[in-house]
Amino acid sequence: MKKILLAGVAMSFGMAMSTAAFADIVIATAGPMTGQYAAFGQQMKAGAEQAVADINAAGGVNGEKLVLEVGDDACDPKQAVAVANQFVGKGVVFVAGHFCSGSSIPASAVYAEEGIIQITPASTNPKFTDERPGPGIFRVCGRDDQQGAVAGKFLATKFKDKNIAIINDKTAYGKGLADETQKYMEEAGKKPTMVESYTAGEKDYTALVSKLKQNNIDVLYVGGYHTEAGLMARQMRDQGMKTLLVSGDALVTDEYWAITGDAGEGTLMTFSPDPRKNEAAAPIVAEFRKKGIEPEGYVMYTYAAIQTYVDAVKAAGSTDYDAVVKALDDGTFNTVLGENMSFNDKGDVTLPGYVFYEWHDGKYDYMK
CATH class of the missing domain: 3.40.50.2300 (Response regulator)
Known part of the structure; x- marks a missing residue:
């Protein structure tokens, strides 16, 4: 009992x-x-x-x-x-x-x-x-169409006489961002010299970097994540290139600089206003x-x-x-x-969109 x-x-x-x-x-x-x-x-x-x-x-x-x-x-x-x-x-x-x-x-x-x-x-x-x-x-x-509009118009205006390559990692994020950036850049009157895709997760992008060098690329826009972008920045410097790397919000981590070291100096990226x-x-x-x-x-x-x-x-x-x-x-x-x-009818936020940041000495801040 x-x-x-x-x-x-x-x-x-x-x-x-x-x-x-x-x-x-x-x-x-x-x-x-x-x-x-x-x-x-x-x-x-x-x-x-x-x-x-x-x-x-x-x-x-x-x-x-x-x-x-x-x-x-x-x-x-x-x-x-x-x-x-x-x-x-x-x-x-x-x-x-x-x-x-x-x-x-x-x-x-x-x-x-x-x-x-x-x-x-x-x-x-x-x-x-x-x-x-x-x-x-x-x-x-x-959204990437907002981010791409800011990036595309900036590239077309700032680098109108330069050779620009747009590459993407074939992911929903990377390709989507690269496509939007290219669309708005072309609408602003600037066509890319080179458009390519790459495979995420690789450790050696020497072949891609060599192709960029052959095409005299001055500005490389990367639709992808910090891990691959960081390697590309480093490998471009290893080949003696001064090409500027530009990308999106997937570079907002100190790990980017940990990969690039000084090769990341001057990298530009779009991100929303810094809540810090x-x-x-x-x-x-x-x-x-x-x-x-x-x-x-x-x-x-x-x-x-x-x-x-x-x-x-x-x-x-x-x-x-x-x-x-x-x-x-x-x-x-x-x-x-x-x-x-607040949110609009689609569920998108109404806060301000994107601005440019610059990597300098291991940190990112608003581009001056």
Whole structure:
């Protein structure tokens, strides 16, 4: 009889624990926590962890605490779908992710089907929102057509008498960005001397660099990630080339300079306005730095994605999918990225777009 009674007590206790756990709001971040783009996954993880810690310390959300799950998609589309399905099984109601557009786009189909809200801090391919599978899909970063417009017009104006090559890594992000940049550059009256694609993940781009040299390329625009761009910058200098490397927001990591060393000096890239310079975000920036974390790149964008979701849940009064989507559609949000942020009918953010940055002495800052 004692055993039965104890089992019953244990069962009741277990149910109580389960109910308490269920009362928590389970959210997630997902990105390349491993692999060659892991620097960006670590940015997202750092931003998400700090946001959850700060929100919970301030009392949580509608009386409930946030619980964070972290998913590793390695920027692989199939792995991203697997991660999305794992989140479904864990009761996740919101995902701040993914990083690569090639991961965010297929994962978004799972989230839309399962009623999970997704706000990506980093996926810039226009298709992510142009072809979104449901209303709960948003982003707090810009789009590649915006980024490409800034880059393309700049290249056509600044280097109108120079030989420009445009290359891409064949990914959704890299090719999409390169195509948009080429389109706007040509609309501004400048045709590229050379257009090529390359394979991501290789260690030796000597053949490509030799071809650039043969074509007297003065400016190389790279639609791709920092790992390959860094190697190209270094290998161009090894061949005695002074070619300027220009790229997009996938160079916003100190790891780029770790690859290039002094060969990265003068590299130009487009990225949204630096949230570290937002005065309202200064206390959070200081908190990161106190922990030895530099909130570069997409750290603050991930933080902002979670801030935005939390404010929408508070406005909705619950985590009900439809109610939170409506709050996101109708609301304006003050985040570490700026004040009065809102979303348009596609789920794209209304914050300012892209500006140029320059790498100098191991750091990037606004181009002078």
